[in-house]
Amino acid sequence: MGWEYDSGDYHTAWDKALATVGYDALRAEQAQMVEDFKAGKTRKLMGIGLCHFTEIVGAGPVKNCDILGMGMFDSCEIRIHPTGSAIARLGTISQGQGHATTFAQILASEIGLPADSITIEEGDTDTAPYGLGTYGSRSTPVAGAATAMAGRKIRAKAQMIAAYLLEVHDDDVEWDVDRFVVKGAPERFKTMKDIAFAAYNQAIPGVEPGLEAVSYYDPPNMTYPFGAYIAVTDIDVDTGEWSIRQFYALDDCGTRINPMVIEGQVHGGVTEGLAIAMGQEIAYDEMGNCKTGTLMDFFLPTAWETPHYVTDFTETPSPHHPIGAKGVGESPNVGSVPAFSNAVHDAFRAFGLRQSHMPHDHARIWKIANGLGLHG
The missing domain is CATH 3.30.365.10 (Aldehyde oxidase/xanthine dehydrogenase, molybdopterin binding domain)
Known part of the structure; x- marks a missing residue:
């Protein structure tokens, strides 16, 4: 469409994320958990969800919008x-x-x-x-x-x-x-x-x-914030229950104006991403009646379900913006949903899982494990 990814130090962000969470050690622990599961020593698995994203925001150029x-x-x-x-x-x-x-x-x-x-x-x-x-x-x-x-x-x-x-x-x-x-x-x-x-x-x-x-x-171009998100999730195979052991969110929104405001945006967006990936669904019964029509039935995370987040950043200013800012409000929702979902997939990857559908609630995760023959 003639738009240009104007700036981004992607490798630095990704390397920083992997190093901070201790990625190599997590993979070694995951492999050992799989072996222990196969040997009957544990009924839990661990998944590592990775997501590196580039967002397009700043809608405004009259030539395009x-x-x-x-x-x-x-x-x-x-x-x-x-x-x-x-x-x-x-x-x-x-x-x-x-x-x-x-x-x-x-x-x-x-x-x-x-x-x-x-x-x-x-x-x-x-x-x-x-x-x-x-x-x-x-x-x-x-x-x-x-x-x-x-x-x-x-x-x-x-x-x-x-x-x-x-x-x-x-x-x-x-x-x-x-x-x-x-x-x-x-x-x-x-x-x-x-x-x-x-x-x-x-x-x-x-x-x-x-x-x-x-x-x-009238901006000459869109802006392109990006980030590297990693979710580490523990799953009880017998119940389908999950717990987020670690969530790391690195965002690059260009010039950072107020770090506290940015962190609030990230916490809110990641929490909604948790809801989307791990529970939110507009579900219907066989007669077409909506089963999640109230907030009693529709997953809205509270402080109880919300895990601890580790936030981080790199700073790559936009070359065409007057102060180099790129925007951050949508980014945590863009990056967190696949990170949470990928963690569930990754937990069962060693047992042949190739595809499943969100949301990854307890019942659906239990069905995944049952379909892979892990309850036998």
Whole structure:
């Protein structure tokens, strides 16, 4: 389709994952468990589920994407108040991904105002300049980029104001975290709060009052986060019961903006992946009646069923994104489902299993073992 996998250090991620879980030792233990099972010393097997994935997210390039003829780019409008606080309006909307934190941090790094002084307003079609919402992990790759680009427009205007206030040429000041300083004389500076106030109360030649900007960001390409996931599962052959001994999730989402938000996304996505692979099914009886029509019957993992996750990362920034970010919201659901499922398959691989269907609940795993003659 003309899209390009723009970046990815895949071998490094995979090697790191295998080394961290102790892959060679796990394979040796697995082989011994098979021998012990055949000798009647144990009724348990262990499977190692491997998954290396590359995701495509950041839907937005107008040349490739539209919804009913509307381009899927996104936008951000920023207004800096005279007090040095700010408001940013975007067309996305958070569903629990921590947008307010992430976008405020992006903007804080671009314009040097504290994140807690920046208000993020999302999803208000009366005020947002343009946007097509939140889906497909496109918020940070598209709206986040628009936020960064609008912030840079703010900073470019602020540089002219700072130069005027410091009585030097525009090129004689440079950016330093939260201020512009005179090159070679860092004791001479103007902070962004100083500049914001001046933008509203001083007549600056050639510069209109106020400090605001809007950016419409049409990405040149999708972004491609990737990861390496490994699930280690113990299975009781006689009951079909499983337990997740170890789950390791390495994600590369490019530039990492807020590690805690990323980890929350991974934990949530992997937990839903556990549900999909190991229990969720819309099941019907022979009369066509739905047997899993309520949450009493449909598997929704609680803290009791959810195992401990080990999260890890490599960092390969996107070369075309303003801050190198790729998105992470979908990745854990993409990688975890096959990892959990592959672990079940792998546990019975030595006994000839080639295919089975999800979900791998206790009853279905018991049937697998019975079909392979392991209950005799």
